[in-house]
Amino acid sequence: MLNIKVKSFNELTTLELYYLLQLRSEVFVVEQDCVYQDIDGKDQKSLHVLGIKNEKIVAYTRIFKPGDYFELASIGRVVVAKNEREYKYGYDIMNASAEAIKTYFNETTIKISAQVYLLKFYNNLGFKETGEEYLEDNIPHIAMIKG
Template identity: 75%
Template sequence: MLHIIIRPFNELSTHELYAILQLRSAVFVVEQDCVYQDLDGKDQIAMHVLGIKNNNIIAYTRVFKPGDYLEYASVGRVVVAKTERNNKYGYDIMNASISAIEKEFKETTIKISAQAYLKGFYNTIGFKQIGEEYLEDNIPHISMIKD
């Protein structure tokens, strides 16, 4: 079972922040072999959605109100630890993120920049592709929207 915690940046403990950055680095930099600037100055304005299992952060997203990242509310840095993906925690962390946007920001339209290979996953939770595929950090991405 995944325990969800939602916190603004200034309420994250140093241990939580370290675990978040370690998870993001393990997946986005090491596993996906992508050198990019993860620390983009946006964590400070995001709400952070932590998925915790056995006292470890194994799933994570950050959510933004409209205008803070994209023109609509958005979800980014969606990540699940490689060893936990067979448990379908991606659905849990995304559903918690959608609920957080609805509750915290009173928004229902959500836009994401998704890695193209995850289109089917995002389709199952209500996102639809808009526009053409593009490269972001040398990885194929698509814009998707849920309203």
């Protein structure tokens, strides 16, 4: 069972920030073999949804209010540690993120930029594809909206 916390950038402890950046780097840079600028200056204006298990961040997203990333509220940097994926924490962290968007931003329509190979996962969460596929950091993505 995941313990979910939602924090602003300034509320993160140094250790939480370290662990969330470590997890993002571990998956997005190393596992996906993708060289890109993860630390993009947007962490300061997002809320961070932390999925904690045994005092370690094993699942994570960051969420944005409308206008801070896309025109709609959005969820990004969706990540679950490789050795924890069998527990389906992706669903837990995404559902908690959608709930946080409702609670903190009073929004129910959400836009994401999804990696195409995760299309079914996002469809299962109620997201529908919109537009054409595109490359982001050399990985096929597609815009999806849940509303």
